[in-house]
Amino acid sequence: MDFKKYVIDNLVSLTGLERETIENAVEVPPDEKMGDLAFPCFPLAKVMRKAPPLIAKELAEKFPAGGAVAKVEQAGGYLNFFFDRALFAAEVVDGIKAAGADWGRSDLGGGRKVLVEYSSPNIAKPFHIGHLFSTAVGNSLARIYKHLGYSVESLNHLGDWGTQFGKLICAYKRWGDREVIEKDPINELLKIYVKFHEEAEKDPALDEEARGYFKKLEDGDEETTALWKYFKDISLVEFNRVYDMLGVRFDSYNGEAFYSDKMDEVVEILRDKGLLTESDGAQVVDLSELNMPPCIILKSDGATIYATRDIAAALYRHRTYDFYKNIYVVGTPQALHFKQIFAVMKKAGWDWSEGCEHVNFGLVKLPGKSMSTRHGDVVFLEDVLNESIEKTKAIIKENNPDMEDIDEKSKKIGIGAILYTFLKNSREKDIVFSWESMLDFEGESAPYCQYSYARGRSILRRAADIDYSDADMSKAVSDEEYTLLKQLNAYGDAVKDAAERNEPFYVNRYVTNLAKSFNKFYNTNPIMKGDVDEETKKARLAITDAVCTVIKSALYLLGIETVESM
């Protein structure tokens, strides 16, 4: 039985209002004591020409007694509904038991294709803490869309093309030493890259030389191509090590280079449609009517630019996947760039470009400065993850010296803690990096949720020989139990909200609140201890089981793993 639907159905027949009006008006009261659902009667005042409290009072009297709704109350201009707790509890617990990890899943997506482009690090540069924002958000969104029945492709749009490679090749030719690089690839490449920028400031001719190398690369010169390939290979080894730690997988690693031979067509199409104009020697699409700077398609030297590549990529993706949504999880600083290329695609008459969406996020800053690869001001992601794992290990050893599989557990908990901090607030907020806050496991954190799960599992292990599959849920109607059950029921809504706004933090907040309610529940409602009667014990075990299922599922959507004990 759908409790909300039951309330709405009755309100529709009682008031004679449009179903949609009622659906939009019905809300969850700010305080549980006020009820489970509320109907504000204010909008009815004008139509019915009566004071809201009076309307509420009349409706309360007319509302059918019994069934899913145990009690209806008038409170000021509000009509408050209280569900039948036992009925509700049985409904939720049975639902979760039947659905398992699929609880909260829906067919909203109907198999439609959603592309999520995320992570997208630059080859030959360190995978730093800033990249985790895109990686964590993108990975989570991919899982959330899957949960909602979409067919998802995870795309890693590697930064493996562009003038920067001219710079790197130039730097390598001058100061590179293959043997040194083999030992610590990314660090050494970063060193010569930083040196390049330092030297280029003194000698601008270096920039010219770098552009020359990139031109050679674009023209397919053998030696430079071999170098480029070498940089890419050693970089991917490093990146994959981090992705393995994070449990992140991609369906495609087609980066910018992949689209390098697909840009001519884009240029031709835009030219044919009469969209290209010359400006200061460059070929651009004028966007002044949209109050935007022009979008450069070909630089004055005839070379392509990232806008060209992104448009080529979008066209390729449309042809390859016929996507419903094409999501770019890329930082806010590139907001204008995406607005521009989306505008160009629209002008080109590509209706499908409506499905393109830039999901932006804030900056990860170092205290007092921005992170800058050029200046070498970076914090390596791998270092942060390892530090977090070490800290977790120390905590476990202190609390529980005999714990098994400490290494594996520390990894899941330590990495979960880092992921959590990137997924706990709305995306657009900047994150100021500090070891202290990054390694803070107190309060709202992944370890808090993981601990709740582990405790729940521990209790279930103790109850291994009890069959609670036929639990009488009318034994589980305390406030704590009821609160918990309502939250379990709301899982699907949290996932939908997260997808609707492309904000994983809705799931994060959901699972944290669920864990909190569970902690309170088992602190106030004994399960396996004391003289709890058998029927109550079964009902509480059934709830505990359901909670564990949902915590695990929700954490999975965030890319965070669970442990059976910690």
Place this chain on the structure above:
RNA sequence: GCGCCUGUAGUUUAGCCGGAUAAAAUGUGGGAUUCCGAUUCCCAAGACCGCAGGUUCGAAUCCUGUCAGGCGUACCA
């Protein structure tokens, strides 16, 4: 200069398609556990929601102005 975003308890944030006492965490001060594992739970203090106007029965939420900060503003990505 112009565009976009942000400004809510000491700190980090939620709430922002208007509604019932502005919600959490952390920090601070107190308390619970003869322990289903204390990485737990409970209580308290703490906010003129940047500022000023306006719309409305009602504004943290919408509009206007203003101040502060961030990002962007054509041949890097």
